[in-house]
Amino acid sequence: MDFGVLRPDDLEFEQRPYRPQDPVRSAAALSDALGLTQSRATVWRYPAGSRGRRHRELAQEEVFVVLDGAVTMMLGEPPQREELPARSIVRVAPGTPLQIHNDSGGEATLLIWGAPPERGKAEILDDLE
Numbered sequence: 001m002d003f004g005v006l007r008p009d010d011l012e013f014e015q016r017p018y019r020p021q022d023p024v025r026s027a028a029a030l031s032d033a034l035g036l037t038q039s040r041a042t043v044w045r046y047p048a049g050s051r052g053r054r055h056r057e058l059a060q061e062e063v064f065v066v067l068d069g070a071v072t073m074m075l076g077e078p079p080q081r082e083e084l085p086a087r088s089i090v091r092v093a094p095g096t097p098l099q100i101h102n103d104s105g106g107e108a109t110l111l112i113w114g115a116p117p118e119r120g121k122a123e124i125l126d127d128l129e
Contacts, residue, residue: 004034011043019127023047031117039115046071046102046110054099054128057092059121060114064090064100069108072101074128099128 011028018025030041046052046069054074064073066088073082073090077097084090092098102108 023050040117041113046108052100054125056097059118062114065111067109070104074099
C-alpha cells in the first residue's frame with residue numbers, strides 16, 4: 001500500500017512504566033500500523049509528574065512534536081533545559097543525550113519520529129533528578 005491512515009480512535013496505547021514512583025506513561029506504536037519502512041514513530045502520553053529514560057540514540061535522528069500539553073526536555077551534555085509548550089518541535093541528532101519530563105499540571109501528548117528505523121541502538125544514561 002502506498003499510504004497509511006490512522007485516526008485518533010485507531011491508536012492502541014500500552015503502558016510503559018519507567019520508575020515505580022512516577023505516573024505511568026503510555027505509548028501507541030505507529031510504525032506497523034502505518035506501514036513505515038524508512039522511519040519509526042510513536043505517540044506518547046506523559047501524565048503530570050512522569051519522565052522518560054535519559055538516553056542517547058546512536059543511530060537515529062529524532063523529531064519530537066508536542067501535540068498537547070507541555071513538557072521539559074533536557075538536551076545535550078551538559079544538559080540544557082528546554083520548556084516546550086504545545087506545538088513545539090525539536091530535532092535531536094544521533095548521539096545527543098536527552099530526557100523528557102512532564103513537570104506541568106496536566107497530561108502531555110507527544111509524537112516522536114525517528115529515522116532510520118533502528119531499534120536497540122540506544123545508550124541508557126544516568127537519570128537527571
